[in-house]
Amino acid sequence: MKKLMILALSAALLTGMSSAVQAIDFKARGEWLMGFGAGDGQFTSDRRIGADSRKTDTDDVLDVRQRVKLQLDAVASESLSGTVIFEIGDQVWGQNSTGGALGADGNVVELKHAYIDWTPPDSRLNFRMGIQGIGMPDAAGGSSVLNDDMVGITASYQFNENVGLTAFWIRAFNDNWASDSTYWESSDSKYANFNDNVDLFALTLPLSLEGVRLTPWVMAGMIGANAWDAMDNDLHKASYPGYSLRPYPLATASSRTGILGDTDKAYGLAFWAGLPVVVSMFDPWNIELDINYGSIESMGRYMATRYNTGESVWAGTKREGWLVKALIEYKLDWGTPGIFGWYASGDDGNVKNGSERMPTLSGCANFMSFHGDAIGWGDPRLYDKALTYAGTWGIGLRLHDMSFIADLKHSFRVAWWGGTNSPSMAKYVEHSYGWDNQTAEGPYLTTTDGLLEFNLVNTYQIYENLEASLELSYIANFVDDSTWKRSYRDDSYSKQDAWKAQLIFAYRF
Known part of the structure; x- marks a missing residue:
């Protein structure tokens, strides 16, 4: 009898679970990308340090890759759902490690998003918990502070159709301390394995x-004294935001020069604020303005090398700066012409007082399509060369969404990039071609430097779900040789222009 009761209870539970599962509405979405790129994203062709002379431009001209993104939504009701997004790739054609070589069996599946959305009963409050995409509000050229996938909790409340409020907590880094770290943190046992978290709190x-x-919007952050290692070079990934939070693009990860010095602070405070504005009342005019400010608290001092003399000076670690960017455009029947520009604060040349460039976490500048990224995917050597506008200024013209044939659109952009950093800072950057630094925030430009960029993006809607985009881009290099070469005694380089041609097929459903 007891066994029968257990079987009956089990059957009831299974039936209940089956009913619950059947009540869930599963929705699938996805994207296939195929990219064919040719180009040269380097601004130098070779360099020499003392007797060491080597070619810096060593990448293949042609690159072909693909990526698949699959999204599954489990919807129980308007008040409860869950989402998971898997990304397969990038598979570089011919590359064994990514599954693109003969055999095609690479381990390249990534978890991009995994979160639940839910609303308390009889409430206007919405929660999103888990790995999700979070971007700080922006206008005119994309977010220069933060726009990326991260783990946290977002809470949103809509008071009425005109006013809302959103708050979030993000745990950007935690438990990533490396025992074999070359940084000062590993040599001080009081910091080992703790005080290594980076937490962010924001209101919009x-x-x-x-x-x-x-x-x-405003965002505050607390950066653990032992978190810099993870942000800079954890697992040797130079794409972490430590580069865009530190004061200067100074020494390499293997050198103690330019690495943060000792500090008694367990955490450093960070703060950002922004005001994006979009004015559409004067249709067909569209006006966008975005103002940003950011600061990172000083976390001790470090020894900065003055490379033209070999001397070292005590440098500050505070970083504080601002950015203003704007777009004005006028919509016509055949397209939308516009003018855009930006200006960001730059370093004043005194390393003792820290940096005057605005700190960033994971920006996504998109005024242009080479410096910054308008298309959003492709060969990493040929896009996203600079994700922020820190230490630069620029002005440009664009003809957006021009269409003369059905289903075919064109966008043309041209912009001048200048620097706002003092030319005297050239002697503190690691090499005399430091402006070609592609592991940090893009080129480090002084007030004597310039880049002229051209983009032409053509988009053809082949079918409702299939799109082809052809991008042609060129950057003329006007970096000032006299500023950079005279800052070194035994270092030289040969500069060059950058170019790319990129064809992307996108199938979305």
Whole structure:
């Protein structure tokens, strides 16, 4: 009898689970990308340090890769759902480690998003928990502070159709301390394996008025004294944001020069604020303005090498700066012409007081399509060369969404990039071609440097779900040789222009 009762209870539970599962509505979405790229993204062809002379431009001209992104939504009701997104790739054609060589069996599946959305009963409050995409509100050229996948909790409340409020907590880094670290943190046992978290807290206030949208926001962060190792070079990944939080693009990860010195602070404070504004009341005019500010608290001092003399000086670690960017465009029947520009604070040349460039976490500048990324995917050597505007200024023209044939659109952009950093800072950057640094925030430009960029993007809607984009881009290199070469005694380089041609097929469903 007891066994029968257990079987009956088990059957009831299974039936209940089956009913619950059947009540879930599963929705699948996805994207296939095929990219064919040719180009040269380097600004130098070779360099020499003392007797060591080598070629810096060693990448293949042609690159072919593919990527698949699959999204599965499990919807129980309007108040409860879950989402998971897997990304397969990039598979570089011919590359064994990514599964693109003969046999095609690489281990390249990534978990991009995994979160639940839920609303408390009879409430306007919405929660999202888990790995998700979070971007700080922006206008005119993309977010220069933060736009990436991360883990955390987002809470949103809509007071009415005009006013909302969003808050989030992000745990960007934790438990990534490396026992074999070359940084000062590993040599001080009081910091080992703790104080290594980076937490961010933000509030945004979306306001939608008649013809005007603005979203003032603030974000505060706490950066553990032992978190810099993970952000800089954990697992030797130079794409972490430690580069864009530190004061200067100074020494390499294997050198103690330019690495943060000792500090008694367990955590350093960070702060950002922004005000993006979009004005559409003067249709067909569209006006966008974005103001950003950011600062990182000083976390001790370090020895910075003055490379033209070999001397070292005590340098500060504080970083504080601002950015203003704008776009004005006028919509016509055949396209939308516009003018855009930006100006960001730059280093004043005194390393003792820290950096005057705005710190960033994971920006996504998109005014242009070579410096910054308008298409959003492809050969990493040929896109996203600079994700922020820190230490630069620029002005450009664009003809957006021109169309003369059905289903075919064109966008043309041209922009001048200048630097706002003092020329005297050249002697503190690691090499005399430091402006070609592609592992940090892009080129480090002084007030004597310039780059002229051209983009032409052509998009053809082959079918409703299939799109082809052809991008042609060129950057003329006007970096000032006299500023950089005279900052070194035994270091030289040969500069060159950059170019790319990129064809991407996108199938979305």
